[in-house]
Every structure is written in structure tokens, then in C-alpha cells.
Amino acid sequence: MEWIIASAIGLITATGVFLLLRPRTFPVILGLVVLTYSVNLFVFAMGRLAVDAPAVISESRESYTDPLPQALVLTAIVISFGTTAFVVVLALRAFLESGNDHVDLIPLESDAAEDVL
């Protein structure tokens, strides 16, 4: 199971990094989203993988999984959700004001920007 989880995280990360290096904002944002997925999985897996083990103490069970990484992942998901929402709006504003969606600073053509608006 470790092998599957590890290679899945690796694959998702690689996808995220590839998208992140694209020149336009939309793939870059997608890359960020995919990257946060892989990181959340990674942090989750850092509590060690345990099958069929509860995180909450109960009298009928003897082994438990580590609850802390689950709490951390919840926090990380909330934060990444907020930042993703922000970066989407920011990218949209940048596109509307400058008329193109390149991440690099390209000299602005105001005519093009007016066309879009």
C-alpha cells in the first residue's frame, strides 16, 4: 500500500509542477490546486498508514491511527481553498485589466485590453 500511495503522490506532484511551469494563468492555477492535493495527501500519509484503525479512542479497539495529521490536513485544505479562491479572482482581474493571461510581464497593449472589456 505504501508503494501505491507514494507513487500516487509523486505522480500528482509531477502533474502539478508541470502545470505550474506553463506560461498562462489558468494552467498555473490548476497546477497550484493539484499541488495542494498532493501535499494534503502527503501530510496525511506522514501520520503513517493504518488500515481499519480509528482516530478516536474507543474501548473496543487496541490500535489507533494518528489523528494529528488529519487535523493538520483539514486546516491546510481550508487555507488552500481560501488562497485558491483569491488567486482565481486575481488572475481574472489581471486578465481583464491587461487583456492577456500571460504570467510574465508583457508590455501592455491598451487597445487589446479595451477589446476584451
Added chain:
Amino acid sequence: MNHWLILPILIPAVTAPLLIVSARYDTPLSRVFCVAANVVIGLVAIVLVHMVSTAGPQSYALGGWPAPYGIVIYADSLTAMMLLLAAMIGLVVSIAVMDGEDENGRYFHAIFLFQMMGINGAFLTADLFNLFVFFEVMLLASYALMVHGGGANRLRAGLQFVVLNLVGSTLFLIGVGLLYGACGSLNLADVAERVRELPTGQHQAMLTGVALMIGVFALKAALVPFHLWLPGTYREAPPLVTALFAVTTKVGIYAMLRMGFALDFWEPGTLFYSIGQWMLPAALVTVVVGGIGVVGARRLGEMAGYTVVASMGTILIGVATATEGTLVAAHYYLIHSTLAAALLYFVVALVQVNRGPASDSIRLGTWQRRSGLIGSCYFIAAVAIVGLPPLSGFIGKLLVLKSVQLQPAMIWTWSVLLGASLLMLLGLTRAGIMVFWTGQTQEQEPMHRPRGVLTLVASGIVAASLVGMTVGAAPLMEYLEHVVEHMLRGQS
């Protein structure tokens, strides 16, 4: 339980939502609340400075959960000093923005206070995941402040800044995950305990995790090779906001310092010695890059950004050589460079509103309203940043130079620091001649009072505190020696 500790986080955390809910249409009321909140945070910081210097370090278990199970916030003399510095910059910036910057958007003051909350939280927390959370609070607020007012170039630069920092946050989380996976704790003091008995199989995971986190701190502190975002961001951001960002870069170096001393980066033979060894070369290159950038910059905002890069390198030189003398010098220079950078950005703001279409570009241009006061402020800022006598920059650089004397790093440090200072002197002088001495004045109003009176007042306060740092260097050094002594004692 000592409830004073939580106040620097609680005050902005309560005031900011209040402003969003009730005062978003009422700029004067928001201003009053924002300045008042900053004054109160400053007073709390003064109380904390007094408290830790009489009663020693204080800790506060959130929710009453004891460490290492709960999250602990912790204040020693370094924390209190940083809180006071942040509160002071926050106060002068909140005064300066009343010139009109805060009228560009409805939520400026609320976002500003959230930024203060993130900064204070990052200084206070002793838990690594909690540090991540406060970094995010600080960064989210800084994203919003950076693009405040809009404009295509600013939004584009803002997008790059946000994407880069989000990647940084991702790496931070990977680092936290690795560290937790290796040693099973996130409380920094507890991690330091557990590292000593760490099984050999976990060493590589631990080292990688810590190295990733130090990389992220270096990104925040704009150290080479992670400095590339800073000049562009600082060039495009509203200059008054950038004056506050002078503190956020220090958060990066503060986190590095805390982690470095908790985990013995500079103790030969320890696990993390290899990370500590990389810091001095990185610091020296950072200073050089900053110096060259100052000469090559085309706009005042960009040039000021490079002076920040150079000053971060100078601080890291003191940190990376890690003796008592160099650390005292680094702390002194840290306070000085934060104030000097804020002053320079106030000047950039004044130039942008008072100069004509040339704005803050370093070329000949027409002034709409000219004032000798702006030029004087630039002169003071330049003297402070280059490190000429009589201001505190001179004392700071002298301390750094003197403290590395007779150490193996002496030749490199001296030549790099002095060479970069010369480059910065050239760059700042050239910019000063181009912007302030030459060019015509186009009188539009009968009384040519400059725009931005409150920014001038704020500049005056910062300049006065730079003078205060120079005059009161001896008592300040005494306090810093106390800070460093505590830090080194905690290490062993």
C-alpha cells in the same frame, strides 16, 4: 496564565472583522479604529518588553492544553522586541495611509489589521504548524494589500507574488509533514528534544524537512537564490504598503533564527550543521546582488527593493557566523534596516504623488509640487541605508564588520560588505541627483505645499527613531546582549 501574550494577536483579530462588518463605508471611523488598534498593540508590546526583561520568558498554552499536546505561544526578549518593532512600523504606516491610499478600497484597514495579526502571530508562536497558519494569514493579507488600488502592472506582479508564495506554502507543508513524520512533534522546543534521540533511519527525512522549511523562510526573507520576487513586487506594490512589508521580510529571518538556534545549526557535528554552513555564502551573495541591483535599478521603488535585499544579506551574515558579537550586530542591524526601509518607501510614496508623469523612475522629469522636505527625507534614508555616519546604519555596519574580525569569514565579509556599500552609495547618489536635484518644477498651485503631509509626518517619526537608535545605541545594545545571551543559553 499570562494573558498579555495573546493580546497582540487578539486585538487585530477582533478589530478587523468589526471594521468589515460595521465601518466599511465610514473611512474616518476605520482610520480611528486602525490607528487605535496599532497604538494598543504597541502599548502591549511595551508591557511585554518590560515583562520579559524583569520576569524572563513567558509562555501561554492556548485553551489550557499543556505542551507538547496543545499549541503554545511563547515570548522572550527577542519576540517582545520584534513585536514592538512591528507595532511601531504598523502605527506609522497607518498614519501615512490616511493621505488617501486607504480610500482606494473599502477594506484597507481591515486587511491591514489582519496583516498585523499574521505578523504578530508568526513572532509569538512556538508551534511549527501554527507558524504555517500565521504565515498564511500574513500572506493572504499581504496579497490583498499588494494589489490594493489595482492597475494592470500591479495585478500582474501581484499574481506572480501570490503564485510564488503559494508554492512556498506548499513546500512549507511538505517540510512540516516530513518533520512530523520523522520525529512526531511540531512544538519547536519538543522537536529539539526529540532530534537528539532520533533513530538514524529518520535523519534524512528530518534533514530534508528542515532544509525545505529553511528554504521557505529564505523565500520570505528574500535571500539568494530566492530573492527574485522581491524587487518586482516592491516596485509595483503601493509604496506605503511596502513600508509595512519591510517587517514581513524580517518574519522570515526571525523564523530562521528561531529554528536555527533551537536545532543547533552552527554546532559542528550536529545533524543540521550542513544547513548552517550554507548560510554564510548565501548571505554574502545576497549582499552582492543587492548592491548591484541598487546601481542598475530604473525606478526608486525597485532600487529600494534591492536595498532591502542587501540589508537582509547583511543581517544573515551576522546570524550565520553565530557568535555573540555577530548576533548582537545582526539584531541591531535588523531594527535599523526595518526603519530605514520604511523611511525610503515613504519617500517613494511622496515622490510618486508629487512628481509628474515621471513618477518614481530614475530619470529627468518635472515635479508638480516640489519640496525640500522630501529630498531631505531621501537624504536621511540614503545615509542610513548606505551606512554613513552619523546615523545608525554606520553603527550597525561597523558592529557587523567588527564582530567578524579575526574570524575565518573576515576577508570575504569585509570586502563584500564594503564593496556593496560603495555600490549602494553610487546608486543612491545617482538616483538622488536625477530625481531631486535636476528637473524643472511645474507650479500648479499658488502655494506649492507637497501632497502627502501625513506621510511626511510618518517619515519624520521614523527618521527621529533612527536618530534615537544612534543616540541610544548603548542601552539598546545592552538589551540586545541580553536577547542574544538568552538565545545562546537556550541552545546549550
